[in-house]
Amino acid sequence: MEKIVSLCKRRGFVFQGSEIYGGLAGTFDWGHFGVALRNNIKQSWWKKFVDNRRDMYGMDAAILMNAKVWEATGHVANFADPLDGKQFNTMLKTEVGAKKEDIAVSYLRPETAQGMFVNFKNTVDAFHPKLPFGMAQIGKAFRNEIAPRDFLFRQREFEQMEIEYFVRPNDWEKYFEYWKSEMLEWMEEIGLDMGKVHELEVPDVDRAHYSKRTIDFEFDFPFGRKELFGLAYRTDFDLNTHKLEYIDEEGDPDAKVGAGKIVPHVIEPSMGVDRAVLSLLLSAYAEDSKDGEVRSYLKFKPNIAPVICAVSPLLKNKPELVEYANTKVYAPLKAEFGRVAWDDNGNIGKRYRRQDEIGTPWCIVIDFDTLNDDTVTVRDRDTGEQERVKVSELVKFIKEKI
Numbered sequence: 001m002e003k004i005v006s007l008c009k010r011r012g013f014v015f016q017g018s019e020i021y022g023g024l025a026g027t028f029d030w031g032h033f034g035v036a037l038r039n040n041i042k043q044s045w046w047k048k049f050v051d052n053r054r055d056m057y058g059m060d061a062a063i064l065m066n067a068k069v070w071e072a073t074g075h076v077a078n079f080a081d082p083l084d085g086k087q088f089n090t091m092l093k094t095e096v097g098a099k100k101e102d103i104a105v106s107y108l109r110p111e112t113a114q115g116m117f118v119n120f121k122n123t124v125d126a127f128h129p130k131l132p133f134g135m136a137q138i139g140k141a142f143r144n145e146i147a148p149r150d151f152l153f154r155q156r157e158f159e160q161m162e163i164e165y166f167v168r169p170n171d172w173e174k175y176f177e178y179w180k181s182e183m184l185e186w187m188e189e190i191g192l193d194m195g196k197v198h199e200l201e202v203p204d205v206d207r208a209h210y211s212k213r214t215i216d217f218e219f220d221f222p223f224g225r226k227e228l229f230g231l232a233y234r235t236d237f238d239l240n241t242h243k244l245e246y247i248d249e250e251g252d253p254d255a256k257v258g259a260g261k262i263v264p265h266v267i268e269p270s271m272g273v274d275r276a277v278l279s280l281l282l283s284a285y286a287e288d289s290k291d292g293e294v295r296s297y298l299k300f301k302p303n304i305a306p307v308i309c310a311v312s313p314l315l316k317n318k319p320e321l322v323e324y325a326n327t328k329v330y331a332p333l334k335a336e337f338g339r340v341a342w343d344d345n346g347n348i349g350k351r352y353r354r355q356d357e358i359g360t361p362w363c364i365v366i367d368f369d370t371l372n373d374d375t376v377t378v379r380d381r382d383t384g385e386q387e388r389v390k391v392s393e394l395v396k397f398i399k400e401k402i
C-alpha cells in the first residue's frame with residue numbers, strides 16, 4: 001500500500017487534497033494520469049451499461065438537492081454512524097441562498113441514486129420506456145465520514161457510478177442475479193484481480209434501511225477484505241417515498257397482473273470510482289527484476305492505461321531524430337489515440353522505467369535506422385521484448401491489441 005501511495009504521488013496520479021496547507025482529511029486531488037485512469041474507468045462503465053444498451057437512460061443531476069428529498073427518504077433521520085454513544089448524521093449540510101429570508105438548508109448528496117429517483121417521472125414522460133428499464137449516473141457524492149482512512153478507500157468526497165433498474169415486482173430475483181453477473185463481467189473487463197473479489201450476502205441487521213437484499217462485492221485490500229461495490233434490492237421504497245408510479249401498459253401475465261398503475265421495484269448496482277481505482281492499482285501493481293535491478297510496473301489493460309504508448313527519439317539533441325519522431329510518429333498517434341506521451345528525458349532505460357510505473361503498454365523509439373528504413377522499435381511493457389514495426393503500420397499495430 002505504501003508503495004502504491006508513493007508511486008501515485010511521484011508519477012502524478014493522486015495527491016493529498018490541499019496538501020500545501022496541511023491537507024484536508026478525506027479529500028484527494030487527481031493529477032494528469034489519475035484523471036486519465038478515472039476517465040477510462042468511467043468511460044468503460046458508461047459504454048457497457050449505457051451506450052451499448054437500449055434500456056438505459058443517462059442522467060446528470062445536481063449535487064445540491066432540496067432538503068425535502070432527504071427528509072422523505074429517511075436520510076435526515078437514519079443516515080448516521082455511532083459516535084460517542086450518539087448517532088452522528090454523515091450528510092454534509094450547507095446553506096443555499098443569500099438574503100436571510102431566502103436561506104435554505106441543503107445537503108450535498110450522499111448518494112447519486114436520489115438524483116435519478118426524483119427524475120423518474122421526467123424520464124418516463126420524455127422517453128416512454130417499457131419495463132424493465134434503467135437510469136444511470138456518474139457523479140460526486142459526499143459523506144462526512146467520522147474516520148476517513150485507507151488512502152482512497154474512505155473519503156468525504158468521492159464519486160459513484162450507479163444504476164437504478166426498474167422491474168415488475170415479481171421479477172426482482174431474476175434481475176438481481178442478472179445484475180450480479182453484469183457487475184462481475186465488468187470488473188473482469190477492466191482488469192481487476194478476480195481472485196481477490198468475494199461476494200458477501202449482507203445480513204438483515206447490517207443492511208441499509210431501504211434494502212431487502214444486498215450483496216457486497218468485497219476486495220482483498222492490504223488493510224483487509226472490505227466493500228468494493230454493492231448490489232441492492234431497494235424494493236419500491238424510493239418510488240413510494242416520492243409518491244411516484246408507472247402505467248404498465250402490458251401488465252405481468254405470469255403474475256396474473258393486468259395493465260394499469262404499478263410502483264416498479266428497483267435493483268441497484270452501485271460502484272465507487274475511487275474504490276475501483278484503488279483496487280485496480282492493487283491488481284495491476286507488479287515487480288520483477290530486469291537487467292539486474294528491481295523494476296515496478298502497472299500491468300493495466302491498454303483500454304484502462306492512462307497512456308497507451310510513449311514516443312521517444314533515441315537522442316533529444318539530434319534534430320533529425322526529434323523532427324521525425326514528432327511529425328511522423330507522435331502527431332499521427334496522438335491524433336488517433338489522444339493518450340500518447342512524448343518522452344525524451346534521460347536515457348532510454350530511465351524512460352522505460354518511468355513508463356512502466358505509469359503502466360504504459362508500449363514504448364516506441366525512433367533511432368538512426370528509422371531514418372533509413374521507416375521502422376521503429378516497439379517495446380512491450382510486460383515482457384520487455386522489442387520488435388521493429390513499420391511507421392506506416394503503427395496505428396494498426398496498436399489498434400489490433402486494444
Ligand code: GAP
Nearest residue numbers: 111113153154155158228229230270271272275
Ligand atoms: N446508492 C447506494 C449507496 O450509496 P453505498 O454502499 O453506501 O450505497 C456505494 O455506496 C458505493 O460507493 C460503495 O460500494 C463504494 O464503492 C462507494 N463509497 C461509499 N462510501 C465511500 C467513501 N466514503 N469513500 C469512497 N467510496 C465510497
